[in-house]
Amino acid sequence: MDSVSQLALGAAVGVAVMGRRVGVGKAALAGAAFGTLPDLDVFIDYGDPVSNMTEHRGNSHSLLYLSLLSPLFAWLLCRLPGQRVHWRAWTLTLWLVLVTHVLLDTMTVYGTQLLRPLTDYPFGVGSIFIIDPFYTLPLLLGLAVALVRRGTRGLGANRLGLWLSSLYLGWSLVAQWQVGLAVDRALAAQGVEVERRLVIPTAFNTLLWRALVITPEGYLEGFYSLLDKGAAPEFTAYERGMELYPALAGNPHVARIARFSKGFFKMSERNGQVFVTDLRMGQEPRYSFNFVVAQRHAEGLALVRPEQFSERLELSRALDWLWRRALGEPLPPPGQWASQVR
Template sequence: MDSLSQLTLGAAVTVAVMGKRVPLWQSALVGVVVGTLPDLDVFIDHGDAIRNMTLHRTESHALLLLTLIAPLLGWLVAGATRSRPQWRSWCLAIWLALITHPLLDLTTVYGTQLGLPLTDFPFAIGSMYIIDPLYTLPLLIALAVALWRRDARGLRWNQAGLLVSTLYLGWSMLAQSIATHHIEQSLREQAVQPQQILVTPTAFNTLVWRTVIIQPDRYGEAYWSLLSPGRPLAIRWQDRHAALFDAFKGQWHAERVAWFSHGFYAMREQNGNTLIADLRMGEEPAYTFTFNLGTPQQPAAAPEREPSLRPSLSQAWHKFRERL
């Protein structure tokens, strides 16, 4: 999720755990810092764009490693805030602020390797868009009220914000399940036999859902809305250029994108070079993560990320209304 959501969640969690044991501004500030910590790995340069993408949300998001570091951070914070008798509460608050970060990231489609060091599988539910105001605003408003009031009623506001935002996460998974059911039914009616299906929300909402349908030689993209469930699924098919991948088999960068994307990738040629795109993020023809692999004879030692062409705000709004 976006940084604002993560730091707000971290602050709301630490305020809820610490209550009135310490000043509310103090626990909120600690939560903001701790809730942001896992994402600082984005500043690490691993050498090329594909490594940077696939090594984000790794060790810094691993539940076991975050659990091991929480007591140390709790002890340090208790000392820095001169609240040593509360160090156990600080440990719990910081642990929850740390692990809720990757658990929230888990709801997005990107992929979070929270099982390290036991497994490097990039887990992803894909029921939430990376930015969703309906998740963040209840948390932010309730936390602001708690910090303003600084009393028991304010703390209840903060708890209510956590409850509402968590229920929204549950709603997103239910909506994803409903969308998936209708999309699979529509595919059966159209006699489409998919190899894989991805269903994930469009920007800033959980009403319009994007689906990617993978077949051996092509992929399809379609949109389904909770407000018009009976509308026939209009699939736009594109060539995957799967044969281009054969020349890159065994090449680390190509294999890495194919693995990280769970098979939701496509390739194409441009100016003599081969590009590979992660189809899960973005939409046709602009995908957030598209990389230049070079040529089979001379693969790029450090593949670069291709610029993504984003629609204007007016175009995006027009598309959303049409799909809704």
């Protein structure tokens, strides 16, 4: 999740466990600091953009490593005046702050390697977008009340914020399941041969969902809102460029994206440059993780150091489409719609 959500979650957990012992302000500050700690791995340069992407949420998000580090972090925190007597309580608190950070990240589709060093498999439920104000606002509001109104009522508001945000995560799982059923029914009715499929929310909400379907011929993309009033999801077919894959399958960067995306990737060529793209994050025709991995010459494909190219729709148009489509308006896919309204 985004930094604000992780900060708010860490602070709220800190207040819930330590608010009565050390005060709401200190508990919130410690929780916020350690709640953002695992994401500091974004400042580590692993040598190239593909490695930087796939190593994020790696060792810093390992449940084992964070569990082993929690007592040490608590010991460091207890070096502050008056905190030594709370070492056990701080150990539990910081463990909860760090573990909830990792588990929340796992609810997104990106991929969290929470079982390192046993495996570097990127777990991702994909039921919530990386930024979702409906999850974050209850935490912030409950925390704000706790900071302003000290005592039982403030702590109760903080707990309520935690409960509401957790219930929202539960709702996201139910919504994902319901949309998945509708997508599967539509694919079966159309006789689509499915190799793998993914259902993930669009930006900032759990009302409008994106379906991504890998087929032997390419891939399908479709959008389905819970307000579509029973209409079946519609899909648009795209080429996946897999004819480029055999020549580059041995490239470690291509292989890494193929594994990290769990097969939800495409190959493409533009102006002699060959790209590998993670299809999970973004939507046609623009994606967040799009990497140049080769250059075409007369002799064939030559490998190059990966470069990342992120392409996004103009924000105002993207939000306009998102809002209208989420409310059930039958709009074409965002890339087509943006070209029509220019």
